[in-house]
Amino acid sequence: MFIRRGRLGGRRPLVASHLPLTHKPTPTESAQHKATKERVVATASRYGLDADSEVPVANRRSVTDALVTGPAGVRIGWEIQYHHLSPSSVHRRSAHAVEHGITPLWVAKDRTASLIDRAPWVRVDDMPWKDIADGKEMPLRGGYRHLQVWKCGPSSDRHCLLTEGAGHCGGMHADWFLAALCQPQKRATHLEDLVLSSATGDSVPVYVPHHGSGRAGRHMWVPATDCALWQEIVDEKTPLPEAPAEEDDRITYAEQEIDRNCRAGEEGRFVSDSRPIRDLGQSAGGITLARMPPQRLRRPGLITxxxxxxxxxxxxxxxxxxxxxxxxxxxxxxxxxxxxxxxxxxxxxxxxx
Structure with a gap:
């Protein structure tokens, strides 16, 4: 028996529900979690980086699964999270790590994980712990993107970000894509690649706000060269803003009678529904390079x-x-x-x- 948040007239009262177990609860971390943590530490040590597991932060208020330190002192805190964790916990632990000079890097295996786009993250395949321990390839399926800049014209293979349908605006667009969706297609980044590149600064975290909303956006890891180009495009020389805090839904209690009517087949999302997919693999919210017109309307020599x-x-x-x-x-x-x-x-x- 579980206690879940219901949905009733804009409020979220507590309701009881009987749901099947998604995993067996254990007093210690799972074998998958342990194998991934040990693989991160072993990979970092093989590259000559300082690495340790179960590192306490700030008087043991929190513990980082694996802490990797780069040559320049960059510290990456790997958080292996294969089970559900509330969004507020993800944000709180990430903010706590940043306060102490640690860049958080969350690892998920589920496309519905709540940590996706709440903090810098990547997603790997759901594989048995034995395959993880034996060194089977672990490509990053989500969370790591590359910047693509293209001219919007009839010969472009990508759609226009401004016009509807198959139109072309003639301008230049920039957007973030997964390696498999890049043109030409880029080589997939593996877990071992990110262990090294994140510690050396060749890969950095970036947050891209969504158009028209300060609360919706994308967290991602990107190549440092792509990040520098993006900052130049958006005319942003300082680090890009972090995502705003997203607290859990407020729990309330309403003294109302239980609704015993069957709601099967009705539209809407109910407490018994599975969690929505957060890692959709879509574009990260590209922009049009408005500050770079195709051609100056006046003579180039006339610079004020x-x-x-x-x-x-x-x-x-x-x-x-x-x-x-x-x-x-x-x-x-x-x-x-x-x-x-x-x-x-x-x-x-x-x-x-």
Whole structure:
């Protein structure tokens, strides 16, 4: 017998329900959990990184499953969570780790896990503990993405982010995709790859807010080079904002009679329904590069003093080294040392990214 949250007129009263056991409760961590934790520590040690398991944080207020420290002192706290955990617990433990200089990295095996998009996360296959211990490949099925920038035109294989249907706006779009959905398709990232790249800083966590909502967005791990390009595209030089706290639904008690009517077949989600799938593998909420028009409407040489001063401060170069990009017309470092003809975004598009 379980106590679940019901749904009644906008409130969530407590109700009793008899549900089948999803797993056998055990006083200690499962064999899957233990095997994954030991594999993370063994992989880090094999790469020459400092790693340990069951590391207490801040006077033992919490314990990290595996703590990996990189050459530059970057600390990654691996949290193996194969069973259900409330969203508020995920956020609280993640915030506690960040306060003490630890970057949380949650590992799930279920597409319905509540921790998905509540904190930096990845998802692996649900496999027997013996396969995990024996070193069977563990590709990341979710949570690790790559940035794709493309020109929106008739020859583009991707749909437009602005128009409905098969239209094309002629602009440039940027979005995050899983390795299998990239064009060209990228090699899948495995658990061992992330153990090394997260500790060395080659992979970093990013939070991308959803359009029109400050509470909905995507947490993901991405290559550091893609993160730098994304920050340049969105004109964000500081670390991207974290996801807002998402507390559990408030539990209330309503002194009302029990509704004994059968609700089978009615629309809506009920307490007996399974948890919704959170890892849908969809796009992470791309943007259109509005600050990079296809072509300047005026002559490139007509750069106002305000534009030149702002670009000089932003790019860190003398004003006389500024010039327009040959592709999009944006101001860039066009002359002098380390100069180029195209900006970094246009170069990636021209190179087939």
């Amino acid at each position: 003093p305000v534009e030149r001063a702002a670009a000089s401060a932003a790019l860190g170069c003398p004003p006389w080294e500024l010039g327009p990009c040959s592709g999009c017309g944006q101001l860039m470092r066009r002359y002098g040392r380390n100069a180029a003809v195209y900006c970094s975004v246009c170069r990636r598009v021209l190179n087939g990214r």
